Amino acid sequence: MDAGAVDPLTLRAAARYRRKSLGQLRRLVSTSIALVWSADRRLFIGLVVLQFVAAALLVAQVLAVRSVLQAIITLGERANASGVIGWILVLAILTGLSAICGSLQTQLQRLLGEHVAHAMWNRVLGVSTKVGLRHFESSEFFNQLSRVQMSALSRPYQVTQGVLSMAGATVASVALGVALFSLAPVLVPLVACGGVPVLVASRRESRLEFDFSVQQTPALRLRSYFGMLQLGRDEAKEVRALGLQSWLMERFNGIYSSYLADLRNHVRRRTGLSVLGQVGASIVLGATLLLMVWLILRGSLDIAGAGAALVAIRMLMAQVQLVFRGAQSVFESGLFLDDLDDFLALGAQARDEDQGAVAPTSFDTIRVEAVTFSYPESPQRALQGVDVELRAGEIVALVGENGSGKTTLAKLLAGLYEPDGGSIRWDERDLSEFSSSSVRDRVTVVFQDFVRFALTATENIATGRIGLTVDPQRVRMAARSAGAEQALDGLPNGFDTILSRMFAGGQDLSGGQWQRVALARSFYRDAPLVILDEPTASLDPRAEHELFTTLRSALRGRTALFISHRFATVRGADRIYVMHEGRVVEQGTHEELIRIAGRYAELYRLQATVRVGGASHDGGEAVTTEHDDRVQEAT
Ligand SMILES: Nc1ncnc2c1ncn2[C@@H]1O[C@H](COP(=O)(O)OP(=O)(O)OP(=O)(O)O)[C@@H](O)[C@H]1O
Structure with missing residues (x-):
């Protein structure tokens, strides 16, 4: 039933x-x-x-x-x-x-x-x-x-x-x-x-x-x-x-x-x-x-x-x-x-997680083709005919306004939902041919609302690849790549500290520190496709800058899809897809998108000139930001 x-x-x-x-x-x-x-x-x-x-x-x-x-x-x-x-x-x-x-x-x-x-x-x-x-x-x-x-x-x-x-x-x-x-x-x-x-x-x-x-x-x-x-x-x-x-x-x-x-x-x-x-x-x-x-x-x-x-x-x-x-x-x-x-x-009735072929451990290209998707009991389509391509080793960014379908696409790519129409292909093979367990094994996702386990810091990171014996060295490496090592070392019991005050001896982390732990979890998983949904929302500008300058080396050749509202961080992506109302409306590099002066360029300019009080781009009182200069240069 x-x-x-x-x-x-x-x-x-x-x-x-x-x-x-x-x-x-x-x-x-x-x-x-x-x-x-x-x-x-x-x-x-x-x-x-x-x-x-x-x-x-x-x-x-x-x-x-x-x-x-x-x-x-x-x-x-x-x-x-x-x-x-x-x-x-x-x-x-x-x-x-x-x-x-x-x-x-x-x-x-x-x-x-x-x-x-x-x-x-x-x-x-x-x-x-x-x-x-x-x-x-x-x-x-x-x-x-x-x-x-x-x-x-x-x-x-x-x-x-x-x-x-x-x-x-x-x-x-x-x-x-x-x-x-x-x-x-x-x-x-x-x-x-x-x-x-x-x-x-x-x-x-x-x-x-x-x-x-x-x-x-x-x-x-x-x-x-x-x-x-x-x-x-x-x-x-x-x-x-x-x-x-x-x-x-x-x-x-x-x-x-x-x-x-x-x-x-x-x-x-x-x-x-x-x-x-x-x-x-x-x-x-x-x-x-x-x-x-x-x-x-x-x-x-x-x-x-x-x-x-x-x-x-x-x-x-x-x-x-x-x-x-x-x-x-x-x-x-x-x-x-x-x-x-x-x-x-x-x-x-649930689909047998192990039924189907085992997904390959690597891919050359992942193609999302004409994908449509609606949530159960929802009259509206969250995705309507989306085409996206991820090539091995690339960092691809998804941007777009709230509710435009970015997280939904990430869930489909991670094999958490199946498309209603269209297909997601790993090198010509449809994702549905593979067992769900093997697909999930090849993907790591950091959601916006990731779980904060009331467990030790080591366990919080090692849950990224449960089933393997915990390797403290790998845990530390993952924490270092995510910029969490120093904060975790500073805890009363270091990496053995429980990250919650719910339990004796536990210590809580700040929002940004938690975000780094979640990132460390994804690095520890070591999957060929990494999906990061707003991975820097709680990071301070320095941490965000550090993360993105070290992201390629932290990824070590893995492919990454990252979703962000911060345009300064998506600039460095190999390709950017702009989503609007469940569709991809623009794609290209940052420079290309600025050049076509479409939705991306508009959002970029809006963000660059946002300031408390909401003054306009030309407003006399507004303090011009570094981004303003870049926008003007680019346009
Ligand atoms: N669990 C759900 N059930 C029903 N509808 C949903 C669900 N999650 C999202 N939606 C709807 O699907 C559409 C796309 O949502 P999605 O979360 O993918 O957007 P998003 O681009 O990631 O937004 P944001 O930038 O705010 O995170 C929205 O209209 C949203 O209301």
Whole structure:
């Protein structure tokens, strides 16, 4: 199922259709058990054994109660208390063992639950890191991911737990039923009926729960988002600077209040159903007890038998309800597991990263030909018929106004998206022929919003080529090429300092220093194509100048595409492409582009004369910059 096409209503309708299928349910139960089994089979077997032990202890207690009562009744006749004391001791020991068994079950269940959650996390993270980036443009994908995290992760364990408790309670019910049958056979069918109202009510409750969860997911995600804005370290300064605290709190509280109102209604409906089920069960219990009194009055049941039957009925009722609750838990989780299944299926549908030929380790020319591309669910084309050429060893620049399509083209070149039309060719071979993993291996990208890992400086750089044993010398070389070496050496633990204050001993870097670390990461990767999206936006003029004078030697023959708004830095590129509204509108060297006096020349001149206060190029007050002179020279 394509996550982008699913909305909550469709999902609910699909779930409604599916829940009629018992075959589906059987499959869910067996996959859940298989998952729990694979998570920790020893714990699983231990819990199964404990279920049976618990059932046996219950039956033994009923029999012990009868023996205690018989011993008490015969006490007067024989005046021998030892029999009573002996049976009371047996009953006490059995009760104690039952309690020990119960607490052991609780602890083992907790452990097993964690093991299953771990296995589920592995699956979910496996899918979320494997699916194409397109999914991350879809709000429904995030809703699904959020539902999976909130509930589906724990459901396989819940199903297994439900099946286990059903199995244990069924064994106990049969054993107790046999015991009760030996005391008063007529009572058995009536007690068994006690579970039916609970089952009917529980099934309805499960549907309500699933519908509620689907309906609330978008609001809960928004609530978490507003919570995160108030908790996040990165957001903290801007929230305070803009004075957003009360506004954010209001939004957060608004969502919370409407969620609580919905939850109140939901809880009311669930409680109503649950009460109905319990009332039904109590009516059956009352009828059973009345029947028992009638049996005593008729003389079909003696006092000891009646006492034991009373305990058996109580226990049997509880066990029968456990059987039906287990079934409910399976039904309820089954709906969530469908959702989880859909999510996990996205991983199976994702293009196999290793499928296709291995991309060559070098190329002579990369050609982007008539490429068009639209983001999912976006009515506008981000790229419309783009042609670009990158020759081996060249430094090619992309410039253009905001939203003109530069980053989008970079993403396509890096193999993160596939073009909707046109082609990207590596020496006559289409990029789509190659496996995604090998294409990504040959490209390194520094995005504008690169990740700042809260890891050591060495790790931050070495993530550029994960999988290789970290080579401290190469890390240092990469840092040197990016101009980061000195700053990192100056940290309390040098390259071993964690680059975040979130962790003890950590130290944060300035924006420019971070940018150099990101550059170092890309140099460490050592890929034939380097894409730098605004690599100097946070660098000071000296650092920027140094970077570009040393860029060619740092690249060591690799091809680079760099995106920049700073025209002073793109001047030195071998070729410059000017993008406008998703198209390449001009191309050439700096000199050629200035000569044709088109968009590039205009943007260049605008930037050269920009000054605080916005005076014009000819403005008398403006201080002429070095660029002005160059523009005038060039034009
Ligand atoms: N994830 C996205 N989903 C939908 N539309 C997007 C997405 N990212 C970018 N766009 C749109 O695609 C177009 C091109 O965006 P792109 O980021 O490639 O521009 P850019 O030239 O890199 O801009 P900037 O100079 O501001 O970084 C814009 O209209 C933008 O709104």
